[in-house]
Structure formats: C-alpha cells, structure tokens
Amino acid sequence: MKKLVTILFSLLFVLAATGFVFAGGDSEVSESAGAGNLAASLAVDVSVLKAADGQALIKLEGAERVVPARPADPSALPETDPLHWWDMEFAGEITNKTNIPESPADGAIGKKITMIVHGDHPWTTACTNGAQKVADVYSMDIKIQSPNWDLAVQNQMIDQAINERPDMILLIPLDAKTALQQARKINKSGIPLLLFNMLPEAAAMDYAIGWTGPDDFGQMRKLSHIFADALGKKGGVAYVQHAPGGSPYFARCFGPISELAGYAPDIKVLDKQAPGFEADKTMQLVSDWLTRFGDDLTGIFASDDSAQALGIIEALKKVGREDVIVVAAGNSKVGMDLVKDGGLYAITYQTAEGDGALAVKTAADWFNGKEIPAITNIPQHMITKADVDSFYPPQW
Amino acid sequence: MENNKLSETTKEEIKQIDSRATSVNLFGRVMHYAGIYAVALMFLLAGIVLQSLGIINNFLTTQNMVNILDAVSMLGIVAVGMAFVTYSGQFADLSVPTTMALTGIVAVQMLQYGFLPAIIAAVLAGLLIGLINAVAIGKYKANPIIWTLAVNYVTLGVIRLVWVNKQIYPDMIAKTQRASDLFDAIYRLRFFNKIALPLILLIILVVFLNFIMKKTKYGMQLKITGSAQKAAKFTGINTEKIIGITFIICALTATLAGLTITSLSRVGAWYNGTGYDFKAVTAIVIGGMTLAGGRGSIIGVLGGVLIIGLMNNIMTLLGVGTFSQDMIRGFIFILVVGINAKSLRSMGRDDA
Numbered sequence: 001m002k003k004l005v006t007i008l009f010s011l012l013f014v015l016a017a018t019g020f021v022f023a024g025g026d027s028e029v030s031e032s033a034g035a036g037n038l039a040a041s042l043a044v045d046v047s048v049l050k051a052a053d054g055q056a057l058i059k060l061e062g063a064e065r066v067v068p069a070r071p072a073d074p075s076a077l078p079e080t081d082p083l084h085w086w087d088m089e090f091a092g093e094i095t096n097k098t099n100i101p102e103s104p105a106d107g108a109i110g111k112k113i114t115m116i117v118h119g120d121h122p123w124t125t126a127c128t129n130g131a132q133k134v135a136d137v138y139s140m141d142i143k144i145q146s147p148n149w150d151l152a153v154q155n156q157m158i159d160q161a162i163n164e165r166p167d168m169i170l171l172i173p174l175d176a177k178t179a180l181q182q183a184r185k186i187n188k189s190g191i192p193l194l195l196f197n198m199l200p201e202a203a204a205m206d207y208a209i210g211w212t213g214p215d216d217f218g219q220m221r222k223l224s225h226i227f228a229d230a231l232g233k234k235g236g237v238a239y240v241q242h243a244p245g246g247s248p249y250f251a252r253c254f255g256p257i258s259e260l261a262g263y264a265p266d267i268k269v270l271d272k273q274a275p276g277f278e279a280d281k282t283m284q285l286v287s288d289w290l291t292r293f294g295d296d297l298t299g300i301f302a303s304d305d306s307a308q309a310l311g312i313i314e315a316l317k318k319v320g321r322e323d324v325i326v327v328a329a330g331n332s333k334v335g336m337d338l339v340k341d342g343g344l345y346a347i348t349y350q351t352a353e354g355d356g357a358l359a360v361k362t363a364a365d366w367f368n369g370k371e372i373p374a375i376t377n378i379p380q381h382m383i384t385k386a387d388v389d390s391f392y393p394p395q396w
Numbered sequence: 397m398e399n400n401k402l403s404e405t406t407k408e409e410i411k412q413i414d415s416r417a418t419s420v421n422l423f424g425r426v427m428h429y430a431g432i433y434a435v436a437l438m439f440l441l442a443g444i445v446l447q448s449l450g451i452i453n454n455f456l457t458t459q460n461m462v463n464i465l466d467a468v469s470m471l472g473i474v475a476v477g478m479a480f481v482t483y484s485g486q487f488a489d490l491s492v493p494t495t496m497a498l499t500g501i502v503a504v505q506m507l508q509y510g511f512l513p514a515i516i517a518a519v520l521a522g523l524l525i526g527l528i529n530a531v532a533i534g535k536y537k538a539n540p541i542i543w544t545l546a547v548n549y550v551t552l553g554v555i556r557l558v559w560v561n562k563q564i565y566p567d568m569i570a571k572t573q574r575a576s577d578l579f580d581a582i583y584r585l586r587f588f589n590k591i592a593l594p595l596i597l598l599i600i601l602v603v604f605l606n607f608i609m610k611k612t613k614y615g616m617q618l619k620i621t622g623s624a625q626k627a628a629k630f631t632g633i634n635t636e637k638i639i640g641i642t643f644i645i646c647a648l649t650a651t652l653a654g655l656t657i658t659s660l661s662r663v664g665a666w667y668n669g670t671g672y673d674f675k676a677v678t679a680i681v682i683g684g685m686t687l688a689g690g691r692g693s694i695i696g697v698l699g700g701v702l703i704i705g706l707m708n709n710i711m712t713l714l715g716v717g718t719f720s721q722d723m724i725r726g727f728i729f730i731l732v733v734g735i736n737a738k739s740l741r742s743m744g745r746d747d748a
Contacts, residue, residue: 288712
C-alpha cells in the first residue's frame with residue numbers, strides 16, 4: 001500500500017514537473033510568437049489597398065480639423081450658432097476614459113474581432129467590404145453582424161458578442177443616447193470597444209478606446225460654402241433631413257444652417273422636413289414646397305444623394321425648375337450620376353469602404369500597441385461635375 | 397285587454413328605440429350618399445378656404461392637383477390590388493413590399509436580355525409569389541397575416557442572398573441604351589407633358605378591378621365568400637379558388653408598383669417597396685372597406701388614397717413639421733374612420 005502511494009505521488013510529481021517545463025517552454029514560445037506577430041503585424045502596409053472606386057482605401061490626409069474651445073454652456077446658444085452643436089460635433093474630444101483595457105501590444109495577426117453595424121443597406125455592404133479587406137491583410141478573424149436597424153436586436157448582439165469573448169468589439173451605435181449603456185456594458189466586460197461611423201452621446205466615448213468615422217458636421221459645413229457660393233449667398237433654401245435619432249439628422253441640417261448663418265446670412269431657411277429615404281415621398285415633399293414657395297425656393301440641401309436626391313430632381317424636372325441649386329451628402333452611384341448630369345451641384349466624398357477599413361485599421365493599431373487618438377476622421381472632399389469622373393466606379 | 401295595452405307600450409318602446417337607432421345626422425346622410433368622397437371633398441374645401449384666407453398658396457392649381465395624384469399613384473396601384481384580399485375576408489397581404497422589391501430587382505437583372513424579357517420575368521416572379529400565397533391561404537387555409545409575413549421575410553432573404561445585399565442599376569445591367577431608357581420611362585413617361593404613366597395605370601386598374609368586383613360572377617362570389625366564407629362554401633362556391641385569385645391579383649398589382657418604384661429610384665434593391673403594405677391597408681380602411689371582408693368598393697379605396705394625398709399636401713403647404721404631420725395624420729385617420737363607422741351604424745349599416 002505504502003509502495004502504491006509512493007508510486008502515485010511520484011507519478012503526480014513527474015506529471016506536474018513536466019507540466020511546468022512545458023508551460024515555461026510555452027510561455028517562451030508565446031512570447032517569441034507574440035514578438036514575431038507584432039513585428040509581422042507592424043510590417044503590414046495598408047496604404048496599398050484600394051477601394052472599389054480606385055481611391056486609396058485608407059487615407060488620412062484631408063481629415064484634420066480644428067477644434068474650437070468648448071463654450072461654458074453650448075445649449076444656451078441659439079441653434080444658428082455653430083458652437084451650439086459643440087457637444088455633438090466634437091463628441092469625444094473631451095473625454096474621461098474609464099476602465100479602458102491595456103493594449104496587449106502583441107500584434108493584430110490572428111486576432112478575433114466582432115463588428116456590429118447598424119443595419120442592412122448597400123452602404124453597409126460597401127463598409128463591411130472595406131473592413132474585410134483590412135482584416136484579410138492582417139489575417140484577423142472578423143465576424144460581422146447586422147441588427148437591421150433594430151435597437152433591441154443590436155443589444156442582443158452585444159450580449160452575444162460579450163459571451164463569445166472576442167479580442168475587440170467594433171460598434172456602429174444605432175441610437176446616440178443608447179450608445180452610452182451599450183458602451184458601458186462592453187467596457188464592464190473587459191473587452192475593448194471601438195465605436196465608429198455614427199456619433200454617440202459624448203459620455204459613451206469614455207468607455208471606448210476611440211471613435212473613427214466621418215466628420216459629418218465638418219463635411220456639411222464645407223458643402224454649405226459651395227452651396228452658398230452657387231446661390232450667390234442669397235435666396236431661400238429648404239432642407240431634406242436624415243432619419244431622426246442619429247447624428248446625421250442634426251449634422252446634415254443644423255450643420256449647414258448654423259454655418260450659413262455666418263457665411264451667407266442673407267440665405268433664408270424656408271422649411272426642413274424628414275420624409276425618409278424614399279424617392280416618391282421626397283418627390284411629393286419637394287413638389288409641395290414648389291407649390292408653397294414658388295420662385296422663393298432657390299436651393300435644396302439633402303441628407304442623401306440617392307433616393308432623396310432622385311425625388312428632388314424628379315420634382316424639379318416636372319415643373320421645369322432646373323434653376324434650383326441642389327446639394328446632397330454622400331457619393332452613391334445615383335448621386336454621382338446626378339452630378340454628372342448637372343441635376344446635383346455637389347455631393348460629399350464619404351467613402352463607405354474607407355469607413356469600415358479605418359475602424360479595423362485602428363483596431364489593428366491598438367493590438368500593435370500604438371496610441372489611439374480619441375477621434376480619427378475619414379478624409380473630406382466635395383465632388384462636383386469637375387472631378388466626379390475620378391470617383392467612378394462607385395462603391396455602392 | 398291587458399295584452400293589448402302591453403302590446404301598445406311595447407310598440408311605443410320599439411318606436412323610440414328605432415328612432416334612436418335611425419336618427420341620422422347630416423354627416424351620416426352625406427356619408428351614405430357620397431361615401432368617402434364626401435371626406436375627400438371636405439379636405440378639398442379646407443384647402444380652398446385656406447387658400448382664400450391667404451394661409452396657403454397655389455392649392456387649387458392644375459399643377460398641384462397633378463402633384464397630389466402623382467404622389468399617390470403607386471400607393472393606389474398597390475391598394476386597389478390588396479383591396480381584393482381584404483374584400484375576401486383575408487385582411488391583408490403583407491408580402492407586398494418584397495414582391496415589389498423582388499419584381500423590381502428581377503426586372504433590372506433581366507434587362508441584359510432586353511426590356512420585354514425584363515418585364516416578363518418580373519411578372520412571372522410576381523405571379524410566383526401570388527401563386528404560393530394563393531395555394532397556402534386559399535387551399536391550405538394558412539393564416540393570411542402570418543403566412544404573408546413569413547413569405548415577406550423569405551423573399552427578403554432570397555433577394556439578399558442572391559444579390560449579396562447589393563443594389564443593382566438598370567444602366568449598368570442593360571446591354572442596350574434603348575432597354576435602359578425604356579425602363580427609365582416606366583415612371584417618367586408623361587402624356588400631354590403632365591399625366592404620368594403610373595396615374596394612367598391606376599385609372600385603368602380602378603375601372604377594370606371595380607368592374608370585376610361589382611359586375612362579374614367572380615365578384616359576386618367574392619362578396620359572399622368575404623361576408624360568410626362557410627355559407628359561401630355550402631352554396632357550392634369554390635371559396636379556395638376565389639380567395640386564391642385575390643392573392644394573385646394583389647401580387648400582380650404589386651408587380652406593377654414594383655416596376656414603377658424601381659424605375660423611379662433607378663436601382664433594384666431589397667428595400668424598394670418598404671412600408672407599402674401598411675400604407676395600402678390604411679388607404680383601404682379609410683376607403684370604407686371593412687377588414688372583416690365582403691364590404692366596400694374599389695372606388696372607395698381610391699377615395700381613401702386621394703384623402704391621404706390631399707392631407708399630406710395640405711399639411712406641407714401649411715408648413716407642418718414631419719413629426720407633427722405623423723401625429724395629425726393618425727388623429728385624422730381615427731376621426732374619419734370613427735365618424736364614418738358611427739354614421740353608417742346609425743343608418744343600420746355596418747360597412748365600416
């Protein structure tokens with residue numbers, strides 16, 4: 001019996017010792033593999049990647065912006081004052097980062113990331129294509145999920161992602177306010193979070209390693225200058241708004257309104273309405289505007305260069321009012337065709353592929369131990385008839 | 397003697413009850429004779445009064461009236477087809493949005509073979525969905541709401557799977573400029589430079605479908621089926637066939653609307669047609685067609701469609717904001733349907 005116990009203990013000791021040896025060896029292998037991964041990951045060059053439109057997939061030139069000092073109480077300022085929108089436009093510029101995980105700094109190659117977008121749309125398809133291209137060059141395992149514009153489903157997807165423990169969650173928040181709860185929950189689970197594309201409420205930024213996406217306000221301010229110049233800085237304009245809830249609803253209407261109040265104060269705001277993204281509904285709205293305002297309506301600023309822009313152009317054509325200046329956000333094929341035909345005066349270059357690509361590239365940078373800025377924007381450019389040809393074929 | 401006395405009292409009471417039951421206000425009488433068009437006329441008059449008071453401009457102009465008709469023509473095409481489903485007692489066809497999307501995207505895809513093959517393919521795709529609904533609901537008595545909702549999701553999945561969540565463009569798919577131009581013209585062709593093709597299609601459909609519903613043997617059998625399906629079956633009517641045909645009619649009108657909306661938006665995409673199911677049901681109910689089936693008319697549904705167009709137009713001319721418009725629209729719908737129902741019931745009819 002004594003012999004048996006001795007043999008058993010000896011066996012256990014041998015097993016444990018072997019385990020320690022292997023564990024130690026493994027740790028050495030891990031460290032060396034981690035160093036190798038980091039070196040290989042840092043060597044990846046994404047600047048050679050191209051989007052479907054032939055433009056560089058990731059380009060940061062033209063994305064810089066000047067951040068003015070925050071007023072004591074932006075909401076006390078009138079809506080026509082650009083600083084009224086400071087908290088929304090510069091959300092994330094002042095943050096109090098909370099419980100942000102340390103970067104493992106062991107390279108991005110082979111990392112598992114979950115990307116949760118807002119909903120199914122051709123734009124989203126292009127965006128996720130861009131994300132996939134970058135994930136592929138880093139050999140990252142990317143899982144893309146879409147709640148199809150349903151906030152409850154997006155919340156479920158977040159819970160599921162937390163259970164699956166990926167190395168990072170990348171999220172387009174469906175609703176600016178709910179984003180705070182979503183970000184807190186992910187942060188609490190210890191999984192690093194990167195927000196992108198849609199601006200959340202400023203407090204949500206505290207729980208994310210960063211935010212990437214378009215500077216929607218900035219783009220709209222630039223577009224509004226082109227718009228005002230084409231109008232001779234006078235006339236009456238109407239705004240076709242984005243869907244309520246997200247940041248574009250404010251940025252693509254109050255961005256230009258507040259900018260034009262300073263740049264072209266003689267331009268009057270006649271009306272602003274959110275008919276959704278259906279060409280027929282927008283057409284009806286613009287036809288009614290033409291009846292209501294007649295020749296006083298000289299310009300239309302649209303939130304979408306696709307269905308909304310088509311509806312606007314059809315309504316104008318019906319009554320022979322092709323003198324009305326129309327600008328729109330986005331660069332879909334429909335929008336670019338309309339710019340080429342002369343129906344749309346200008347649109348914004350808003351790379352959908354680049355948006356998704358930049359988010360994954362930022363995730364890779366974090367895994368590589370690089371410092372992540374609170375905000376990283378995609379580049380801005382205004383497309384007019386003069387250069388529209390260089391953006392074909394369209395991304396979506 | 398006592399019996400006679402009792403009888404006289406009862407007669408008096410019955411008289412009083414009858415008098416209460418049949419006391420009809422002016423609105424009720426107008427509704428009885430003019431139907432939902434009385435309400436449409438009221439909206440029209442409201443617009444004229446607002447214009448004469450200088451509150452809105454250019455309401456009563458040819459261009460504005462054409463705009464209103466243009467705006468509701470696609471909804472009208474869907475609603476008059478779906479009205480058959482409602483009339484048959486099957487409530488609504490919720491597969492309409494994806495039928496519109498599928499037929500549109502199939503047409504765009506088939507434009508590579510020319511305009512006519514594209515249209516034929518779209519009609520066949522619509523017919524296929526109609527037949528599936530017809531068999532499942534007509535023959536196998538599937539719940540129409542659950543079934544058509546399921547078909548809507550399945551079709552949506554098929555579109556997304558086949559076209560990988562992308563939208564496709566007629567001018568990029570068509571091999572010839574002529575095919576692309578013809579497809580573009582489905583929405584944009586205008587007669588006398590004013591009247592759009594979808595509006596002409598709507599008028600033709602209203603005349604034709606109203607004739608089918610009111611003047612044919614099928615229409616009579618449909619009315620009986622919609623009013624009392626079991627009784628209709630006992631009288632020897634093939635209710636399965638009658639109900640099945642309504643889903644085919646609905647799918648075909650949805651195909652027309654799908655082609656029109658795809659031509660307007662110049663993209664074949666899964667989201668074309670979104671929301672048209674509930675918009676059509678709203679127009680049908682406002683038009684006085686009861687969801688229980690067997691009552692109402694195509695002409696009434698057209699009235700419901702016109703009311704929606706007039707209401708949207710007046711509110712935008714008044715400068716009412718988007719959110720307030722939704723609220724007012726909902727409130728007016730409740731009011732119109734409620735008053736209509738009350739007036740008709742007080743006249744001894746339960747059409748609403």
